[in-house]
Amino acid sequence: MNEFSRHRRLRRNATMRSMVRETTIDPADFIYPLFIVEGEGVRNEVSSMPGVEHVSLDELSKDIDEITDLGIPAVLLFGVPKVKDAEGSQAYAEDGIVQQATRFIKERAPELIVIADTCLCQYTDHGHCGVIHNGYVENDASLDLLVKTAVSQAEAGADVIAPSNMMDGFVHAIRQGLDEHGFVDIPIMSYAVKYASSFYGPFRDAAHSTPQFGDRKTYQMDPANRFEAVREAESDIAEGADFLIVKPALSFLDVIRDVRDLSTLPVVAYNVSGEYSMIKAAAKEGWLSEQEVVMEMLTSMKRAGADLIVTYFAKDAVRWIKEEKNER
Numbered sequence: 001m002n003e004f005s006r007h008r009r010l011r012r013n014a015t016m017r018s019m020v021r022e023t024t025i026d027p028a029d030f031i032y033p034l035f036i037v038e039g040e041g042v043r044n045e046v047s048s049m050p051g052v053e054h055v056s057l058d059e060l061s062k063d064i065d066e067i068t069d070l071g072i073p074a075v076l077l078f079g080v081p082k083v084k085d086a087e088g089s090q091a092y093a094e095d096g097i098v099q100q101a102t103r104f105i106k107e108r109a110p111e112l113i114v115i116a117d118t119c120l121c122q123y124t125d126h127g128h129c130g131v132i133h134n135g136y137v138e139n140d141a142s143l144d145l146l147v148k149t150a151v152s153q154a155e156a157g158a159d160v161i162a163p164s165n166m167m168d169g170f171v172h173a174i175r176q177g178l179d180e181h182g183f184v185d186i187p188i189m190s191y192a193v194k195y196a197s198s199f200y201g202p203f204r205d206a207a208h209s210t211p212q213f214g215d216r217k218t219y220q221m222d223p224a225n226r227f228e229a230v231r232e233a234e235s236d237i238a239e240g241a242d243f244l245i246v247k248p249a250l251s252f253l254d255v256i257r258d259v260r261d262l263s264t265l266p267v268v269a270y271n272v273s274g275e276y277s278m279i280k281a282a283a284k285e286g287w288l289s290e291q292e293v294v295m296e297m298l299t300s301m302k303r304a305g306a307d308l309i310v311t312y313f314a315k316d317a318v319r320w321i322k323e324e325k326n327e328r
């Protein structure tokens with residue numbers, strides 16, 4: 001009998017370490033979020049998210065070419081409309097900003113998967129993800145608008161619908177709506193588990209979607225809850241979701257693992273804006289090495305069970321992965 005184990009045998013040099021590496025990341029694992037604004041010649045950096053820009057349609061071809069050249073398979077589209085109203089009508093307008101951007105991208109890069117974020121908060125003047133009745137976000141009335149939004153996104157050519165608003169029954173309602181309109185082959189990437197997180201702060205700057213009163217705690221989940229995440233995921237699976245998103249990712253790696261163990265559907269980790277900005281800020285100060293920390297963080301999301309990662313770091317991460325491959 002050995003008196004103790006010699007774990008370091010498998011760590012002696014880089015080749016040995018790479019042979020026993022359990023988790024790897026590949027460019028095909030990434031989904032890159034894009035913020036599309038109305039107007040012309042717009043390319044503005046979001047101040048709280050260095051490296052992330054608002055771009056108008058006439059600027060978008062540069063981004064699309066860069067993304068496809070890097071081999072990133074998919075983009076997630078967020079629209080920042082000029083006009084907002086109580087019902088978020090620009091979310092489902094035929095010439096809405098996401099609908100226009102979708103048509104443009106499918107024309108420019110037909111192979112690139114366009115995932116449309118389906119929510120109302122960027123489009124409503126009150127900044128909530130549904131319609132308001134007596135100060136409360138109404139579930140079922142909001143569903144009707146979400147279905148309209150999803151159908152109009154599919155009509156514009158979206159490959160995947162990603163509802164993020166956390167109304168109950170949204171997968172069921174959107175599935176039915178898509179099917180009735182002939183979109184039986186369009187998958188739903190559900191934000192199945194979405195917490196009411198303070199890590200969304202920089203995104204709300206980027207998308208101009210801060211709620212004008214109250215907060216999102218009557219529809220997004222309490223970060224303290226783990227079993228509730230299982231219930232949320234189970235109901236979305238039953239309603240016909242094709243992918244399950246867990247959001248945010250970094251503070252919820254245990255939940256990613258729970259969802260992974262619960263289902264055989266592809267699991268998506270959403271590495272949110274605050275997780276991006278805090279690394280950017282620390283790296284700028286020279287307090288940590290951006291590349292190493294980002295790769296460690298993204299690897300931990302895959303190790304926790306994610307198949308895909310939505311991340312603002314996608315372009316950098318792909319470049320770093322390719323550089324490392326060339327060095328080997």
Ligand code: PBG
Binds near residue numbers: 200
């Ligand atoms: C909209 C939406 C949000 C994010 C994605 N879709 C913000 C929110 O719920 O307030 C956050 C993304 C991020 O922080 O990167 N419902």
